Amino acid sequence: MKVQKIIYSIAIVCFVLIGCKENKEPKKEVKKESVALAISGMTCEIGCAKTIQSKLSKKEGVIDAKVVFTDSIANIEFDANTTSKKDLIAFVDGIAGGDLYKASESTSTNTSKEHNCSDACKEKCEHKMGDKTACKEDCKMACCADKKS
Structure with a gap:
């Protein structure tokens, strides 16, 4: 009876070791x-832009997503092995049942940390400091918020 228990114990240990083998x-x-x-199709910053940004951030393959409501632009960094530009456009088009938003690839690839503001934002929020452009302290527009961070 002891021999049988030892054999069963060895068999169980072997199964555990084989089953727990790490997939490398x-x-x-x-x-x-x-x-x-x-x-x-975006009408507000909280309900539209933040919702789109949140959904994009959760999409498989998206590394980072930033939606700027004032410019109507989404800057997306993604893993090309997992998703594509075409998939991302279709994904944004499908948010909210596919009736509200329409995405297309922008000709201005605005994905750097230095954000190019729209003309309206520049007039309201920016001022020159020597050879540099800075945001006014009281500006609440998204483009200046991007530059302050």
Whole structure:
């Protein structure tokens, strides 16, 4: 009876060791790409822009997403191995049932940390400091908020 228990114990240990063996598949390298999408149909910053940004951030393959309501632009950094520009455009078009927003690839790829503000924002929020442009302290527009951070 003791021999039988020992054999069962050894068999269980073998199954546990084999079952717990770590899968050592090589991870695919992330292929980072960026895209700027022009989004029409946004009517407010909280309900539209923040919702789109939140949903994009949760999409598989999206590394970072920033939606600027004042410019109607979404700057997206993504893994090209997982998703594509075409998928991202279709994803934004499908938010809210597909009736509210329309996305297209923007010609101005505004994905750098230095944000180019729209003309309206420049007039209201920016001032020159020597050879540099700075945001006015009391500006609440998104483009200046991006520059302050």
